[in-house]
Structures are given as structure tokens and as C-alpha cells.
Amino acid sequence: xSPENRQSLLSPAAAHKFELIGRISSGLAHELxxxxxxxxxxxxxxxxxxxNSGGHELSSADTSxxxxxxxxxxxxxxxxxxxxxxxxxxxxxxxGTTENIDLIELMDKVQYLTAPAVKVAQIxxxxxxxxxxxxxxxxxxxxxxxxxxxxxxxxxxxxxxPGGGLVxxxxxxxSDGEATITLAAEPWNEDPTSExxxxxxxxxxxxxxxxxxxxxxxxxxxxxxxEQQELTGWKVVCTLRPPTV
Amino acid sequence: MVSRLEQxxxxxxxxxxxxxxxQQIESGVVKDGDKLPSQHTMARTYGVSLTTLxxxxxxxxxxxxxxxxxxLGTFAKAPTAGPAGNVLVVDDDPQILELLSxxxxxxxxxxxxxxxxxxxxxxxxxxDFQAIFLDLIMPGGNGIELLKxxxxxxxxxxxxxxxxxxxxxxxxxxxxLGPVTLLRKPIQVKQVRRVLNVLGVSSN
Numbered sequence: 472x473s474p475e476n477r478q479s480l481l482s483p484a485a486a487h488k489f490e491l492i493g494r495i496s497s498g499l500a501h502e503l504x505x506x507x508x509x510x511x512x513x514x515x516x517x518x519x520x521x522x523n524s525g526g527h528e529l530s531s532a533d534t535s536x537x538x539x540x541x542x543x544x545x546x547x548x549x550x551x552x553x554x555x556x557x558x559x560x561x562x563x564x565x566x567g568t569t570e571n572i573d574l575i576e577l578m579d580k581v582q583y584l585t586a587p588a589v590k591v592a593q594i595x596x597x598x599x600x601x602x603x604x605x606x607x608x609x610x611x612x613x614x615x616x617x618x619x620x621x622x623x624x625x626x627x628x629x630x631x632x633p634g635g636g637l638v639x640x641x642x643x644x645x646s647d648g649e650a651t652i653t654l655a656a657e658p659w660n661e662d663p664t665s666e667x668x669x670x671x672x673x674x675x676x677x678x679x680x681x682x683x684x685x686x687x688x689x690x691x692x693x694x695x696x697x698e699q700q701e702l703t704g705w706k707v708v709c710t711l712r713p714p715t716v
Numbered sequence: 717m718v719s720r721l722e723q724x725x726x727x728x729x730x731x732x733x734x735x736x737x738x739q740q741i742e743s744g745v746v747k748d749g750d751k752l753p754s755q756h757t758m759a760r761t762y763g764v765s766l767t768t769l770x771x772x773x774x775x776x777x778x779x780x781x782x783x784x785x786x787x788l789g790t791f792a793k794a795p796t797a798g799p800a801g802n803v804l805v806v807d808d809d810p811q812i813l814e815l816l817s818x819x820x821x822x823x824x825x826x827x828x829x830x831x832x833x834x835x836x837x838x839x840x841x842x843x844d845f846q847a848i849f850l851d852l853i854m855p856g857g858n859g860i861e862l863l864k865x866x867x868x869x870x871x872x873x874x875x876x877x878x879x880x881x882x883x884x885x886x887x888x889x890x891x892x893l894g895p896v897t898l899l900r901k902p903i904q905v906k907q908v909r910r911v912l913n914v915l916g917v918s919s920n
Contacts, residue, residue: 515904
């Protein structure tokens, strides 16, 4: 069976997942250069410090210096491990299990996966605390599918802010108990120029899970003179079912 | 001009040529504004290829000791580089800032760090630097913004672009804005030191 035929047999979500893995991996491959370079660099410095001791025991100042280098190597290695673990977990997660999930925890993972990929487009992904100050928002949803469609939405954000900017996410409970995830694309400098368009399966998947996703709405503020509305970005609101007791 | 170079000189030949020309400009043998001989003449004098000679002139331009006028030739120039040993490092990765700072401070250089292009530009406006180590891909304005600012201000501070493998489009953009030195990520300490040596960046 040809790859095209095989792909046509997959659900839209499964077919899109391959593409998403490719896009996330490309960003992660670039990001991995950071911790690898840090581990290599501090290893070089540690070896130099030891070589420079001429075979004698290191002084306490040099010992502390080398210890600092080893700490940096360790933290860079942990960072590299987390980056590769993130893509591995995403790749192997299969939709099909609906359960109570913590949306803040899920969005943290989505941010970690997408940030390196959108960084190339000068976009930073960050969380904004909700006004209600909730510390945990749960929903009865398919964790793997929800994660995938949120990744898809964030990776589509560069369309609305081509000059770069911030994608801000906020998780909260609506007044009728539903869980909401608000994604806002805010440009750094240039005006946002187009809408935020995700593949159809994203909307369909939210609907299948008993939730919804809004069209991208322009976000505006009134200028100081209150004479005109200034467009500051685009906002998408995702709604998911409340948790089951 | 000096005699032909020793064929077995251990240093890179274009660096040796650049160092010699720089020494002549610093000592006043070649004065600010003097037109240098043609590239063919200098290549013959130094016993190097035209490619090597051009690489030397490009390096000198980065160091701020010559300027090229298209169709007119190359002219000596009093250097406008900042105080010796003052280096700016711009990268959004705090651990890379830490690594580069450790290496540069180990060479007795004074390091200023910035995590965004905007703070890098701000630092560049407030102080003179002998060199700038610059990441290209950063959220909130990439390294190109800083290079454009350098061009606008007509600053000739040597820039070392520190970049990953996937940035070829940005590298092309960077190179259109003036001569830059490329340092590929993952960074190697030895390469950083070699770049300092080639650019003549030191605390003296």
C-alpha cells in the first residue's frame, strides 16, 4: 500500500499527527543545539581546568569551579532529555480514552512542545494567570486528542501575527462550569494581518468531545483618546466539558 | 608594505595579512584615509592569492580598520571600535549566555549579556563594544533587528553570529547587512577563542 493510500485510511486527527510530529521535531532539533552545546562547552572547560592542574589535586577554588561546570552539564542534559521525552510522549499518545484531565498540566506540555517550533517565527508561548486565580481546571476529555488539537492551534498562530509576537494561553472555568482555554495571539510590533485558521478536524474534534472552539475574534483596545479602537491581536476560545464526579 | 610572508607561518594566512595591515595603520605608516594599493598589488606583495587578500580586507573591515568604496578601492580608517575587552552577548537561552560569559571572562573580557534583541540594542546604544556575539532566532525580534540598528548607526562593531543549522535564510539576511563571522551551534569553546583571536578582541 502506498503511503498516500495508507494515510487516506487514517482518521483526520491521525493523519495530521504525522505532520505535527514533523513540525515539532524540526523545532526541537534546533532547540537541542542549545543544551548539547552547553554540555559540550562546559565539558571542555572542566577538562581544561583539570589539565591545567598539571596532575596535582585541584585547589578548592578550582574544585568549586569544576563543580559549577558539572552542574551546568547536568542541567543541560536534563533539558535535552525533557525535550526528547516530550516529543516521544506526544508521538506515542493515542486518542480514545476520555477521563478527567488537568488542563493547566496539559497546556504546560503543549507550550513545551510548540514553543521551539514557533520561535523560528519570532513567537513566544506563555501562560497568563486567569483573573479568577484558579489553580487547577479539570475537564472530562480525551487527553491525547485535546493535546494534539491545541498543538495544531498554536502552530497555526504565525498566520495571524506574521511579524512575530506572543501566544498567550489562559485556562479557566466558565460561569456554567465548563472549562475554557483562551489562546490570544498578540503581535510585537506590526498589526495582525490575517485570521487564525486551523484545519477542520480541530473544530470537529472539539465538537465530538462535547466542546467547541470559537472563530478567531479580533481583540481590540480603545486608544487613550477613546476615538478609535486599536486592533491588538486575535483570540480563540476553546470550551471543554466539565469533569465528571 | 612588508616583505612576503613566511610560507610556513602557523597562523591563518589571511589573519596574518590582516594583522600586518592593521599594525601599519595603527603605527601611522598608513594614515587614516590613505588609499591602499590595488588588491592585485597587495596580493603580489604578500605572496598570497587574491582570495586570501580579500578575506584579509574583509576581516580588517570587520575590525574597523579599512572601508571599501565600490569602484574606488579600499581606504585606511581610524578604528572606531569600543573600549578594549568590552563584549556584548545576545541570546535568549540563559545557559548559552552563561557558557559564553564563562569563556569570554576567562579571556579577561568584560561581558554584557542581553536575552532579547531589544535589550541588546539598548545595551549597544548605551555603551561601545569591541565585539557582539549574536543569536539570530529569538522571540520578540530576531538578531537581524540588531544588525539593522548597527547599520543605521553606521557602527562597524564586529559581529559574531551564533546560530543553529536551520537558520540559512536568516544567515543570508545577516550577511546582506555587512560582514559577519559565523559560529555554528553547538558552540565549541576552542572556536570561540579562535574567533576572538581572528577578530583581534582582547582586554589589551
